[in-house]
Amino acid sequence: MTDSRALATSSEGWVIEIMDAYQDAKAAIPFAEAAGKTMSEADLFHMAPLVCVKFRNLLGSEESLTNARNAAIGSYIANQEAGNRNLNDPIMAFSFCYILAHYGLGLLDDEKCQEILMFIEDNLAKIKMAIAA
Secondary structure (H helix, E strand, C coil): CCCCCCCCCCHHHHHHHHHHHHHHHHCCHHHHHHCCCCCCHHHHHHHHHHHHHHHCCCCCCHHHHHHHHHHHHHHHHHHHHHCCCCCCCHHHHHHHHHHHHHHHCCCCCHHHHHHHHHHHHHCHHHHHHHHHC
16 A cells, blocks of 8 residues: 655654654564564664655655665664764664655755754654654
C-alpha cells in the first residue's frame, strides 16, 4: 500500500509525520523476526529511507530509493563518526535518516533539514513519550 503525503509545512508537522513513519517502520519488526532476522528499534533507522519513499508514493522508483538511502545512511555514518547529534537514540537516529532521505530526494534543502532536526532534538523527550503512548 502506498501513502502519498504532502510535505509538512512546519517542524511540528514533520514531527507528526516522523511519528507515523516510525510506527510504520516499527510494525516491520515482527516480520523480520518471522524471517529469522534479529531486529530492534535501534535498527529502524535503516528503514527510514524506505518509509520516506513509501510516504512520498515513490516505491516503484529504484533511483528514488537509492538517492534517499545514500543521503540518509551516508549522513548518518558521517555524523555518528563525528559524534554529532544523539544518533544512539533510536528515535533520533530514525528521525535524522528520515529527514535526510527527503534531502536525497531533493524535497528538502540543507537549511530546512537543520531546522527540523534542531526542533526534534529540542523536543525529543516529548516525541519519545508520544511514540510510547
